Structures are given as C-alpha cells and as structure tokens.
Amino acid sequence: MRTVLSNKETQQLQHIAIIMDGNGRWAAKRGMPRSFGHKKGAERVKEVVQAAGELGVKYLTLYAFSTENWQRSPDEVNDLMDLLRQYLKSELSELQKNGVRIVFIGEREMLPADIRSSMRRLEDDTKNNAKMTVCIALSYGSRQEILQAVRKIATLAKRGDIKPEEIDDKMFSDMLYTQEIPDPDLVIRTSGEQRLSNYLLWQVAYAEFYFSEVLWPDFDRAELEKIIENFNKRERRYGKA
Numbered sequence: 319m320r321t322v323l324s325n326k327e328t329q330q331l332q333h334i335a336i337i338m339d340g341n342g343r344w345a346a347k348r349g350m351p352r353s354f355g356h357k358k359g360a361e362r363v364k365e366v367v368q369a370a371g372e373l374g375v376k377y378l379t380l381y382a383f384s385t386e387n388w389q390r391s392p393d394e395v396n397d398l399m400d401l402l403r404q405y406l407k408s409e410l411s412e413l414q415k416n417g418v419r420i421v422f423i424g425e426r427e428m429l430p431a432d433i434r435s436s437m438r439r440l441e442d443d444t445k446n447n448a449k450m451t452v453c454i455a456l457s458y459g460s461r462q463e464i465l466q467a468v469r470k471i472a473t474l475a476k477r478g479d480i481k482p483e484e485i486d487d488k489m490f491s492d493m494l495y496t497q498e499i500p501d502p503d504l505v506i507r508t509s510g511e512q513r514l515s516n517y518l519l520w521q522v523a524y525a526e527f528y529f530s531e532v533l534w535p536d537f538d539r540a541e542l543e544k545i546i547e548n549f550n551k552r553e554r555r556y557g558k559a
C-alpha cells in the first residue's frame with residue numbers, strides 16, 4: 319500500500335483536522351434535498367477515516383456538527399442526528415478492525431440521550447485501539463470550549479487550589495475537551511470556503527491551513543494525498559527565523 323508519509327514526515331504530520339463543508343451545495347447541484355448531501359457526506363467519512371489511517375495519520379478530527387448548527391431547520395437537525403445515530407451503531411466492527419479509537423468533543427448535554435449513550439459506548443469499546451484516534455466534534459464550538467476552561471480555572475483559583483501565575487499553556491490545554499490530543503498540524507476545509515467557523519481556535523495556533531475546492535461528498539483519498547503532499551513541501555517555523 320502506498321504511504322505518502324515518510325517516518326520523518328509522519329512525526330511532522332500527526333494530526334489533521336477537517337471542516338467537512340459543502341454537503342448542501344453538492345445536493346443542490348443535483349436537484350436533491352440537503353439530506354442527500356449529508357448522507358453522501360457520511361459515506362465519505364468512512365472512506366477518509368480509512369485512507370487517513372492507511373496514510374499513517376495518527377489523529378483525525380472531524381467537524382460533524384457545530385453548536386451553531388442547532389440553528390438549522392428542525393428537519394435538517396433531525397436528518398443529521400439520524401445519520402449520526404446510524405454511524406455510531408454501524409461503525410464499531412470496522413473501527414475495531416482498523417484499530418481506530420473514537421473520542422468525541424463538544425457539548426454533550428445538548429445531544430439526545432440515546433446518541434449520548436451510543437457515544438459513550440463507542441468511546442469505551444474502542445479505547446484500547448492504538449493505530450489511530452478519530453476525534454468527532456459534535457455540538458462543538460471552540461469559544462464555548464474555551465469559556466468552560468476559563469470557568470474551571472477561575473473556580474480553582476477562587477478556591478485557592480491554584481495561583482493565577484501558575485496558569486500556563488499546558489494547564490489551559492488540559493482544561494479543553496481535546497486535553498489528551500496533540501494540536502492539529504494541518505486544517506483542511508472543503509468546498510472553497512475560507513473560514514474557521516469556531517473550530518479549535520486555541521489548538522490551531524501553529525497549524526497549516528489548506529482550503530480545498532472539492533465539496534465534502536466528493537472528497538476522497540486522492541484529494542487527501544494531494545493535500546498531504548502539499549503540506550510536506552511547507553516549511554513550519556513556529557515563529558522562529
């Protein structure tokens with residue numbers, strides 16, 4: 319199997335975060351309802367998880383549903399929740415076979431109870447898989463994530479458990495939903511939009527960005543390989559000369 323990451327490059331590109339955008343436009347171009355685009359999009363998730371694993375990516379974070387997405391029509395929210403339900407129920411054997419650990423980030427309390435318990439089960443059943451971690455951002459908003467971290471730290475400081483001068487990068491990162499996940503090296507947004515949309519604002523401080531014109535339901539292994547090759551040519555200096 320072809321791998322586009324050499325050992326050296328694998329160390330550099332550990333974590334890819336994707337904003338899967340363009341499902342609605344993909345469906346509209348075919349005269350179909352938005353739900354059709356989301357269904358195709360969910361199929362792409364499976365293919366891209368597998369391809370990323372084969373290419374040696376250790377962490378893949380996918381923006382499946384943002385806190386802002388709750389404002390879409392009730393029908394569309396229901397369609398997305400149904401797709402997630404199906405995904406959570408159907409994927410376990412595939413994920414086990416491929417050594418994939420699943421974790422979720424986001425405001426779980428806002429999700430339906432049955433989805434929350436499927437999420438817990440999937441996290442638990444895959445927790446010992448070590449080949450790759452897929453992190454699904456569900457009901458996720460980065461500002462909300464940062465605010466809950468600030469509240470936790472303020473509470474600790476008020477109780478006298480920590481001193482304000484002890485608050486550093488590491489402590490703050492540990493209070494985020496992504497606490498045990500390294501920061502993304504590369505953020506990909508599909509569909510030609512060039513926005514971050516409240517995604518991993520703290521975590522992407524030194525990430526590289528790639529905006530792909532491809533709509534998410536058309537995104538495939540070839541496009542992922544092309545993007546990784548582009549990333550490998552970049553020089554990351556982290557602010558140093």
Ligand code: FPP
Nearest residue numbers: 338339340341342343356359360363382405
């Ligand atoms: C953006 O397209 C996509 C979403 C809001 C949802 C992403 C969800 C999936 C790919 C399917 C379910 C996920 C999993 C993990 C099974 P859009 O609707 O904003 O498209 P548009 O910008 O063209 O309208």
